[in-house]
Amino acid sequence: MAGFDKRVYSYEEAMDGIESGMTVIAGGFGLCGIPENLISEIKRRGVKDLTVWSNNCGVDGFGLGLLLEDKQISRIHASYVGENALFEQQMLNDEIEVVLTPQGTLAEKMRAGGAGIPAFYTATGYGTPIGEGKEVREFNGRHYILEESVVGDFAIVKGWKADRYGNVVYRDTAQNFNPLAATAGKITVVEVEEIVEPGELKPDQIHTPGIYVDRIIQGSFEKRIEKRTVREG
Amino acid sequence: MAGFDKRVYSYEEAMDGIESGMTVIAGGFGLCGIPENLISEIKRRGVKDLTVWSNNCGVDGFGLGLLLEDKQISRIHASYVGENALFEQQMLNDEIEVVLTPQGTLAEKMRAGGAGIPAFYTATGYGTPIGEGKEVREFNGRHYILEESVVGDFAIVKGWKADRYGNVVYRDTAQNFNPLAATAGKITVVEVEEIVEPGELKPDQIHTPGIYVDRIIQGSFEKRIEKRTVREG
Amino acid sequence: MALTREQMAMRVARELEDGFYVNLGIGIPTLVANYIPDGIDVMLQSENGLLGMGRFPTEAEVDPDMINAGKQTVTARHGAAIFSSAESFAMIRGGHVDLTVLGAFEVDQHGNIASWMIPGKLIKGMGGAMDLVAGAENIICTMTHASKHGESKLLEQCNLPLTGAGCINRVLTDLAYLEIKDGAFHLKERAPGVSVEEIQELTAGKLVVPDHVPEMTFEA
Amino acid sequence: MALTREQMAMRVARELEDGFYVNLGIGIPTLVANYIPDGIDVMLQSENGLLGMGRFPTEAEVDPDMINAGKQTVTARHGAAIFSSAESFAMIRGGHVDLTVLGAFEVDQHGNIASWMIPGKLIKGMGGAMDLVAGAENIICTMTHASKHGESKLLEQCNLPLTGAGCINRVLTDLAYLEIKDGAFHLKERAPGVSVEEIQELTAGKLVVPDHVPEMTFEA
Numbered sequence: 001m002a003g004f005d006k007r008v009y010s011y012e013e014a015m016d017g018i019e020s021g022m023t024v025i026a027g028g029f030g031l032c033g034i035p036e037n038l039i040s041e042i043k044r045r046g047v048k049d050l051t052v053w054s055n056n057c058g059v060d061g062f063g064l065g066l067l068l069e070d071k072q073i074s075r076i077h078a079s080y081v082g083e084n085a086l087f088e089q090q091m092l093n094d095e096i097e098v099v100l101t102p103q104g105t106l107a108e109k110m111r112a113g114g115a116g117i118p119a120f121y122t123a124t125g126y127g128t129p130i131g132e133g134k135e136v137r138e139f140n141g142r143h144y145i146l147e148e149s150v151v152g153d154f155a156i157v158k159g160w161k162a163d164r165y166g167n168v169v170y171r172d173t174a175q176n177f178n179p180l181a182a183t184a185g186k187i188t189v190v191e192v193e194e195i196v197e198p199g200e201l202k203p204d205q206i207h208t209p210g211i212y213v214d215r216i217i218q219g220s221f222e223k224r225i226e227k228r229t230v231r232e233g
Numbered sequence: 234m235a236g237f238d239k240r241v242y243s244y245e246e247a248m249d250g251i252e253s254g255m256t257v258i259a260g261g262f263g264l265c266g267i268p269e270n271l272i273s274e275i276k277r278r279g280v281k282d283l284t285v286w287s288n289n290c291g292v293d294g295f296g297l298g299l300l301l302e303d304k305q306i307s308r309i310h311a312s313y314v315g316e317n318a319l320f321e322q323q324m325l326n327d328e329i330e331v332v333l334t335p336q337g338t339l340a341e342k343m344r345a346g347g348a349g350i351p352a353f354y355t356a357t358g359y360g361t362p363i364g365e366g367k368e369v370r371e372f373n374g375r376h377y378i379l380e381e382s383v384v385g386d387f388a389i390v391k392g393w394k395a396d397r398y399g400n401v402v403y404r405d406t407a408q409n410f411n412p413l414a415a416t417a418g419k420i421t422v423v424e425v426e427e428i429v430e431p432g433e434l435k436p437d438q439i440h441t442p443g444i445y446v447d448r449i450i451q452g453s454f455e456k457r458i459e460k461r462t463v464r465e466g
Numbered sequence: 467m468a469l470t471r472e473q474m475a476m477r478v479a480r481e482l483e484d485g486f487y488v489n490l491g492i493g494i495p496t497l498v499a500n501y502i503p504d505g506i507d508v509m510l511q512s513e514n515g516l517l518g519m520g521r522f523p524t525e526a527e528v529d530p531d532m533i534n535a536g537k538q539t540v541t542a543r544h545g546a547a548i549f550s551s552a553e554s555f556a557m558i559r560g561g562h563v564d565l566t567v568l569g570a571f572e573v574d575q576h577g578n579i580a581s582w583m584i585p586g587k588l589i590k591g592m593g594g595a596m597d598l599v600a601g602a603e604n605i606i607c608t609m610t611h612a613s614k615h616g617e618s619k620l621l622e623q624c625n626l627p628l629t630g631a632g633c634i635n636r637v638l639t640d641l642a643y644l645e646i647k648d649g650a651f652h653l654k655e656r657a658p659g660v661s662v663e664e665i666q667e668l669t670a671g672k673l674v675v676p677d678h679v680p681e682m683t684f685e686a
Numbered sequence: 687m688a689l690t691r692e693q694m695a696m697r698v699a700r701e702l703e704d705g706f707y708v709n710l711g712i713g714i715p716t717l718v719a720n721y722i723p724d725g726i727d728v729m730l731q732s733e734n735g736l737l738g739m740g741r742f743p744t745e746a747e748v749d750p751d752m753i754n755a756g757k758q759t760v761t762a763r764h765g766a767a768i769f770s771s772a773e774s775f776a777m778i779r780g781g782h783v784d785l786t787v788l789g790a791f792e793v794d795q796h797g798n799i800a801s802w803m804i805p806g807k808l809i810k811g812m813g814g815a816m817d818l819v820a821g822a823e824n825i826i827c828t829m830t831h832a833s834k835h836g837e838s839k840l841l842e843q844c845n846l847p848l849t850g851a852g853c854i855n856r857v858l859t860d861l862a863y864l865e866i867k868d869g870a871f872h873l874k875e876r877a878p879g880v881s882v883e884e885i886q887e888l889t890a891g892k893l894v895v896p897d898h899v900p901e902m903t904f905e906a
Contacts, residue, residue, distance in 0.1 A: 262734045262735075262753070262757075262771070263734075263753065263757040264750075264757075265734070265750060265751065265753045265757070266751065288771070311811060312811050312812060312813050312814065313810055313811035313812070313813040314810060314811055315808060315809075315810040315811070316810075321808060324808075325808075333809070333811045333812060335812055335813075335814070335815075335816040335817050336733060336771065336775065336812075336813050336814040336817055337733075337771075337774075337775030337778060337779055337814060337816075337817030337821075338816075338817070339771075340770070340771035340772040340774070340775050341772055341775065343772070344772040355779065355820070356779070356820040356821070357779060357816050357817045357820040357821070358816050358820070359820065359850075359851060360798070360848055360850065360851025360852070361816060361847060361848040361849060361850065361851070362803070362847045362848075363812075363816060376851075393751075404751045405749065405751040405752045405762070405768055406732075406734055406735050406736050406751060406752055406753055406754075406768055407750075407751040408735055408768060408769065408770050409734050409735050409770065409771050410770070410771045411770070412770045412772075413770055413771060413772050440770075456750035456751070457750070458748070458750045458753075458759060459753075459757045460753075460756065460757045460758045460759065461748060461758075461759055462742045462743075462758035462759050462760070463742055463743055463744060463745050463748060463759065464741055464742040464743070464744060465744070466743075466744025466745060466746060466747070
């Protein structure tokens with residue numbers, strides 16, 4: 001079964017092959033379900049000029065925000081950024097290019113990239129700055145714009161549990177962009193909280209089938225909370 | 234909670250509103266995971282001139298094959314048909330129009346229809362009779378054809394378990410086209426083997442979220458096997 | 467008197483129907499959840515992938531894997547479903563959400579909305595707003611009728627870059643409840659004590675005023 | 687001697703690599719599963735939504751909810767995943783399957799394949815074949831080299847309606863193993879006892895023959 005044992009045992013091994021100039025697709029929403037240790041490993045390696053696809057760009061000192069410290073990201077495709085001072089500064093200095101992308105379009109671009117669909121039409125963004133320069137077409141009396149899909153050199157993903165075959169399940173809203181990112185990487189690396197024995201994950205309850213996954217690593221996670229909001233209990 | 238209690242208690246109620254000339258999207262692959270009782274109810278009602286989207290058309294006397302007996306289907310979009318004599322005969326007599334559709338394109342058309350994507354590009358069918366008359370476009374040096382999505386007046390779906398909110402899980406390969414069909418009906422009716430108490434289905438393990446589902450009915454199923462193949466055990 | 471934020475939320479809540487799937491944006495829309503009328507059950511969709519958003523957690527319930535689209539910790543209610551971002555926006559873009567409530571900088575008489583970008587100011591992004599306005603068939607915009615300087619936000623044509631084109635059907639401001647159709651704002655209700663003239667004054671877009679404009683009530 | 691169906695399956699099996707995800711079509715391709723070399727593990731994809739197809743069930747294991755793309759009852763192996771048809775074809779069309787093996791009526795020197803429709807005969811449909819040939823980067827066609835009447839099936843240009851255009855890279859016939867590139871069939875191996883001349887005779891498309899054409903072996 002060596003052929004399907006996708007476990008690796010160090011983060012160095014997990015991110016082997018990443019180089020400056022590459023495109024990296026990252027799962028996560030805000031700080032929820034982000035591949036925090038894979039991001040740290042990218043920071044450690046010091047690769048530069050990365051193009052990142054991710055819904056957000058972390059915060060100062062955590063998540064993708066870490067990659068801003070040494071200006072490792074040249075361009076980011078995201079729906080919402082600027083939760084951190086460093087990001088704003090680099091954006092104002094034109095040190096980072098931001099391609100703002102509606103959240104649903106971002107998700108669908110990843111899903112389509114993984115699924116071999118090079119482009120799709122969507123109503124989202126029609127008549128707005130997002131639609132400028134894009135083909136417009138009418139279907140059933142409504143206007144849609146053409147959006148192209150994305151495939152990354154690497155996809156970095158945070159799962160909950162996985163087996164050695166690379167089958168992954170996500171927990172609660174930490175799922176978000178992760179299963180989409182997982183399909184869209186030439187090399188897909190998934191870090192999880194627990195690697196379980198094959199057979200423990202029920203086949204019809206797997207979120208990401210192992211075919212999409214190249215490497216699996218078990219890590220430990222800080223799981224920082226961005227906006228702790230509680231009620232009296 | 235009346236607002237989200239989608240249970241109905243008779244098949245008559247389940248298919249209320251179906252009329253001749255409508256478009257019906259059906260889940261199932263071969264005879265696996267087909268909404269057998271909903272199909273029988275359509276037969277009982279005798280509605281005619283239906284346009285059906287389904288991977289196959291059942292067999293003589295079972296599944297969608299039942300609807301052939303009284304010539305209720307005028308047109309079918311399917312990837313593989315003719316497993317039954319009645320179908321072949323009606324096809325040869327031009328009593329049923331068959332729009333052959335590659336299996337992946339069929340699945341994606343349903344998924345896109347449910348997701349508000351009116352059309353997408355795919356390499357499948359380029360350079361073949363399926364691509365004739367369709368727009369061809371090149372992305373990254375490859376040719377793709379434009380395929381439009383589908384939304385049905387009704388979607389008929391077979392699930393395993395559901396709660397009253399319409400959250401559904403499928404069992405093993407009886408999943409197939411069912412979750413896609415479920416998203417693509419103006420009215421989506423799901424029949425299941427068991428309606429469970431709310432909370433029994435884990436939120437992050439639901440295949441079809443209740444938002445897609447209009448009616449849920451618990452039924453009993455024959456689950457006929459098309460090709461029983463066994464080994465010595 | 468102009469409505470308070472709470473009154474605006476209360477008025478929007480009256481548009482809820484039993485069995486509605488609803489997406490509430492940040493700000494006043496979020497407050498709507500506090501005024502769901504008795505006997506009505508709605509399911510809140512949070513675009514990060516949660517259908518059936520529950521209350522905020524107690525300290526003991528806080529779970530970093532359980533947040534809403536505003537990145538706040540949250541719980542899931544009975545009957546909730548959780549899914550990927552692609553599935554979440556399939557719901558939204560496929561028109562499966564019954565009602566979307568969101569804020570805006572400007573709306574115009576053609577149903578255009580501008581809510582995400584003020585040129586010259588720092589742009590943080592549109593998040594899911596463009597998907598929500600393009601996907602929903604039933605959208606209520608909540609906003610103040612005019613700026614602090616008395617400039618109308620209900621325009622003939624939006625000045626700011628759009629979030630969506632021709633997609634808004636209803637607007638609730640602190641002064642009035644209006645419907646948008648046939649290239650005009652149709653005044654339906656006025657805030658208690660606010661005159662039609664006052665509303666007319668602060669509406670730059672075409673305003674259609676019927677003979678009788680009732681005062682708003684807030685009971686379901 | 688022309689290869690038997692079993693020998694053809696054995697030869698194809700030599701192309702399997704450890705860790706390959708493989709989709710096997712109906713007929714000879716299905717037999718390949720019986721000849722997976724020792725020490726090599728492959729995961730079989732069945733396009734109805736099963737990755738990790740196992741053996742046929744025992745009588746006691748038969749489950750109507752568990753079938754393969756040929757509609758036969760099957761089991762799932764250790765590490766299997768089961769999913770929707772859209773997900774299944776996302777895998778296929780997204781190029782995630784490492785090897786596809788399928789039959790054909792005709793292939794031509796440009797990599798075109800015809801496998802689903804003979805005009806005038808009853809057409810049952812393409813099933814997933816068009817998706818498979820369009821999605822896979824690595825496809826082996828298994829077929830007889832010529833019809834019973836001696837008409838070549840390896841053509842300059844397919845006569846029958848295509849299943850896919852320019853997508854086939856390798857062909858295993860009962861006479862030879864060939865690669866398709868640069869608008870020609872490249873003869874790589876011949877069936878034991880079959881001469882290059884015989885193969886040349888039965889190949890209507892352009893055939894490139896190297897100086898040495900080894901005989902096929904069937905051991906891994």
